[in-house]
Amino acid sequence: MIKNPAKPTTDGGPEDIGRRRMLAWLSGVGLCGSAIIAALSNLVFIKPRATYGQPAKFAIGKPEDFPAGARISLDTRRVCVVREGDKVAAISTTCTHLGCIVSVAETGFACPCHGSHYDQDGTVTSGPAPKPLAWYQVTLAPNGDLYVDKDNEVEAGTYLKV
Amino acid sequence: MNTQTAVRSQNSWLALPGNVWRSIFRNPLPNSDYGRSSTSFTNFFLHIHPVKVHRHSLKATYTWGLGLMATFLFLILVVTGILLMFYYVPSTTQAYDRMLDLRGTVAFGIFLRNMHRWSAHGMVAIVFLHMCRVFLTGAYKPPREFNWVIGVFLFLITLFLSFTGYLLPWDQLAFWAITVGTSIAGYAPFVGKDVRFLLLGDSTVGQEALLRFYVLHVAVLPVLLTGLITIHFWRIRKDGGLAKPEDEDTGTTSPGAVKAAPVEAPATMAVAAGAGAGPAGAAVLQKRTFGIQGLVRGPLVKVGSIEDRTLFSWPNLFQAELLVFVISVAAILVVSLFFNAPLEEPVNVMHPPNPAKAPWYFLGLQEQVSYSAFWGGVGVPTIEVLLLLLVPYIDRKLAGVGRWFAKERLLANTLFTTFAVINVVLVIVGTFFRGANWEFVSPW
Numbered sequence: 001m002i003k004n005p006a007k008p009t010t011d012g013g014p015e016d017i018g019r020r021r022m023l024a025w026l027s028g029v030g031l032c033g034s035a036i037i038a039a040l041s042n043l044v045f046i047k048p049r050a051t052y053g054q055p056a057k058f059a060i061g062k063p064e065d066f067p068a069g070a071r072i073s074l075d076t077r078r079v080c081v082v083r084e085g086d087k088v089a090a091i092s093t094t095c096t097h098l099g100c101i102v103s104v105a106e107t108g109f110a111c112p113c114h115g116s117h118y119d120q121d122g123t124v125t126s127g128p129a130p131k132p133l134a135w136y137q138v139t140l141a142p143n144g145d146l147y148v149d150k151d152n153e154v155e156a157g158t159y160l161k162v
Numbered sequence: 163m164n165t166q167t168a169v170r171s172q173n174s175w176l177a178l179p180g181n182v183w184r185s186i187f188r189n190p191l192p193n194s195d196y197g198r199s200s201t202s203f204t205n206f207f208l209h210i211h212p213v214k215v216h217r218h219s220l221k222a223t224y225t226w227g228l229g230l231m232a233t234f235l236f237l238i239l240v241v242t243g244i245l246l247m248f249y250y251v252p253s254t255t256q257a258y259d260r261m262l263d264l265r266g267t268v269a270f271g272i273f274l275r276n277m278h279r280w281s282a283h284g285m286v287a288i289v290f291l292h293m294c295r296v297f298l299t300g301a302y303k304p305p306r307e308f309n310w311v312i313g314v315f316l317f318l319i320t321l322f323l324s325f326t327g328y329l330l331p332w333d334q335l336a337f338w339a340i341t342v343g344t345s346i347a348g349y350a351p352f353v354g355k356d357v358r359f360l361l362l363g364d365s366t367v368g369q370e371a372l373l374r375f376y377v378l379h380v381a382v383l384p385v386l387l388t389g390l391i392t393i394h395f396w397r398i399r400k401d402g403g404l405a406k407p408e409d410e411d412t413g414t415t416s417p418g419a420v421k422a423a424p425v426e427a428p429a430t431m432a433v434a435a436g437a438g439a440g441p442a443g444a445a446v447l448q449k450r451t452f453g454i455q456g457l458v459r460g461p462l463v464k465v466g467s468i469e470d471r472t473l474f475s476w477p478n479l480f481q482a483e484l485l486v487f488v489i490s491v492a493a494i495l496v497v498s499l500f501f502n503a504p505l506e507e508p509v510n511v512m513h514p515p516n517p518a519k520a521p522w523y524f525l526g527l528q529e530q531v532s533y534s535a536f537w538g539g540v541g542v543p544t545i546e547v548l549l550l551l552l553v554p555y556i557d558r559k560l561a562g563v564g565r566w567f568a569k570e571r572l573l574a575n576t577l578f579t580t581f582a583v584i585n586v587v588l589v590i591v592g593t594f595f596r597g598a599n600w601e602f603v604s605p606w
Contacts, residue, residue, distance in 0.1 A: 046360055046374075053364040075512045078366070097535065098528075099345040099366075100338070100514040113342070113518040114532060115599030128600070130349075130535040150365070 057149040059141070063088060063162040066146075071120075073104045079136060079148055080104060082120075087159030090148040091122050092134040102133070109133060121156050132156060198474040208480070210395055212403060214472040215479045218564065219404040224299070227486040228292035232320075233391065234490040235285040240384065242278040250330065252376035254369045257332035258508040265505070272502065279503035281494050282324045286523050289320045297553075297578045300563040300571050301405035307554035309397040312390055314550045319387050321523060326379040328521050329372060337509040338518040340375070341367050346520075346531055346539040354540070407564040516598045525592030526585050532600050546581065 058077060066072060066083040073080040078101060079090045093102050093109065100113035108125070109118040116127030123132045137152035138160040146162070172181060184190075188204040189197060199213040218224060249268055250260050264271030293313060296302055302310035329340040344367065348358040363370030398404065473479075506515075520528045530538030553574075562568025567575060597603030 043360070046363075047356075048363050048370065051364045052370060053366065053368045056365070094366075097345070098342040098518070098531070100341070100518055101512065112516040112598075113338075113514050113600070115601065128532045128535065 056151040057147055059145040059147055060090070061146060062144055063140070063146060071104055075101060077148070079150070080109070081146075081148075084159070086162055088138050088146060088162055089157075089159045090136040090138050092136065092150075094133075095129060096124075096131040096133060097127070097129040123156070192476060195474065198476045201476045202474075208476070210399070211475045211479055212399060213475055215475050216403055216406055217471050217473060218406040220473065220478060220482060222482070224564075224566070225404065226291075226295060227482070227489075228288055228295050230483055230486040231490050232285055232288045232292055234487050235281045235288060235494070236387070236391070238281045238491065238494055239278060239285065242274045242281070243380065243384075245274050246278060247380060252330065252372050254332060254372055254509070257330060257372065261331045261333070261505055273498055276498035276501065276503050277494055278327075280497045280501070282327060283522075284494065285320055286324050289317050293317055294578075294582055298575055299405065299566055300568060300574075302554040303405070303560055303563045304554070304558060306397075306401050306405060309394060309401060310554045311551055312394050312397070314547070316387065316390050316394060318547070319383055319390065323379065323383045323387065324523065325521060326375040326383065329367070329375045330379065331505060332372065332509055334506040334509060334515055335504060337367060337511070338514050339520050339524075340371065341514075342518050342528065343520045343524055344371075346524075346527060349531075349535050349539045351536075351540070405564045408560075517596060517600050519592070519596075522589060522593050525596075526588030529588045529592035529596070532596075 054077065060074065060077070060079075060081055063083075066081055066088060068083055068085055070083045071080060073093055075093070078092065078094050080093050082089045082091055091109075093104075094100075095102050095111040095113065095116055097111065097114050097116050100111050102109040102111045102116070102118065105117075107117065108120045109122065110116070111127065111129065114128050116129035117125045118129070118133055119125050121132070122135065124130075134153050135156050135158055137149045137154050137158075139147045139149065140160065140162060141147055146160075189201045192198040192201045201208065202211055202213045203209045246264070249264060249271065251257060261275075264275050296310065296313065325340075325343060328343075329336045344358050344361055347361065348354045350357060359365065361371070361374065362368075363374050519525060527539060527543060530542060532538070534541075557574050559570070562570035594605040595602055
């Protein structure tokens with residue numbers, strides 16, 4: 001460290017160097033800390049709080065629109081509405097492999113991209129898909145509309161009684 | 163001509179063009195060694211070069227000009243990219259129409275798009291080959307370890323730049339390639355889903371993703387790449403030029419270079435020598451030569467009776483660079499004249515093509531993903547990148563540096579070549595041997 005020639009020699013003892021070190025260290029930590037926080041705030045900035053695409057929660061119609069035994073795929077929403085008796089559920093039609101849209105097949109679902117097959121409940125039966133298809137929460141609004149909430153995944157086999 | 167007439171003739175109006183010319187170009191075309199050296203360091207565009215360059219670094223069969231080619235392709239990409247920005251709109255409703263406009267109404271539109279696309283593919287390939295060259299000649303050894311690390315990042319950014327550009331035409335190819343590609347990112351543990359969401363700005367590929375990829379593609383990544391390229395070049399100079407074998411190092415790398423050991427160096431030169439030696443310190447000091455043209459201006463000084471294996475950069479290096487530049491531009495122009503960049507139907511979110519394929523340089527990755535999503539897409543690539551980053555710190559023996567396929571480096575070269583070949587084979591399999599439902603097909 002460069003000595004300051006103007007400084008009186010009387011207070012140039014070891015404690016003084018200790019204090020300088022301490023101050024230098026604190027400034028360093030302060031500056032680096034601020035830089036890291038500033039960098040991280042950019043991550044917060046680019047994570048959108050509102051998305052401008054499709055809303056995650058949307059109405060799919062009245063329960064009567066889905067007769068018992070129906071498996072209706074809403075491609076634009078990327079969900080398949082399944083009705084069994086008086087129970088309704090929504091199964092994702094986005095392939096868990098690489099995001100293609102699976103089509104409703106007799107045995108369940110089939111992906112056109114990489115050949116994954118799923119059964120009626122979305123469990124993988126063959127192909128490279130690593131996970132079963134997601135099930136989404138279905139709710140009945142007071143006005144009688146069914147709502148699917150893609151932010152809320154539920155366990156496979158969870159139906160809503162209507 | 164005496165001094166007075168010289169002054170008078172420089173003040174006359176007839177001398178105006180000459181005066182303007184001389185005010186811009188500080189040196190006349192050189193006809194002496196002094197002129198050749200000052201041309202290199204008084205010209206802004208030339209001064210990143212050394213004044214003199216080692217014969218070994220000029221050998222075409224040593225470098226194949228691959229680093230230069232990558233740089234020139236990047237230059238073409240910047241120029242054509244900026245031109246394309248005048249017409250492109252990053253909007254899901256307009257992007258595809260703008261592609262059609264480039265094809266139909268914009269003068270040279272299709273040609274510029276072809277140049278941009280083929281240069282991008284070329285750059286990915288050339289940067290990869292450049293990396294192979296540097297590895298197989300052992301040029302990543304000390305003191306060049308960190309420049310290799312920067313090079314690895316340059317390779318990754320090049321891939322990412324190409325990937326972000328892939329979405330912009332907003333056709334079926336683009337949309338599904340990016341859907342597949344970002345899904346692979348989603349397989350990363352812990353952060354995968356968040357990275358995917360940050361990248362797409364939404365849960366699926368749409369307007370937000372297009373805007374984000376556009377900003378990354380035209381601003382963030384090119385600036386990052388330019389910065390790293392600058393450091394990459396700067397470090398080449400500071401590391402004493404390109405790597406060369408020990409026995410070639412008897413010459414000097416720059417004018418006025420001083421063999422450190424036998425010469426009693428003044429204090430300022432000792433500082434320069436110490437800075438040049440870096441952390442390796444005294445051990446290297448014994449055998450290295452140091453350039454001090456930064457300290458000494460004016461006539462060249464050559465100390466000691468060192469065999470000079472260097473040539474002046476003007477014209478030797480500049481001719482070589484010009485040749486590589488002309489070859490690169492010519493290749494891109496010819497390819498762009500004969501082959502159009504692909505443009506498929508506009509995006510149809512409901513109907514993925516079968517098979518849906520990522521860009522070709524990611525097809526090796528996609529091929530791996532079809533066996534195991536996590537290991538193929540994340541695990542193995544992460545290990546490979548970590549190995550690449552760490553290799554100069556693991557493999558530090560200096561034997562065989564600066565020669566292709568050196569016997570001393572048989573193990574390292576074999577391992578690297580095996581990895582490279584496996585990846586190339588995976589890309590080829592993914593590109594040509596995979597059909598509908600990702601099943602094996604024969605391309606013939």
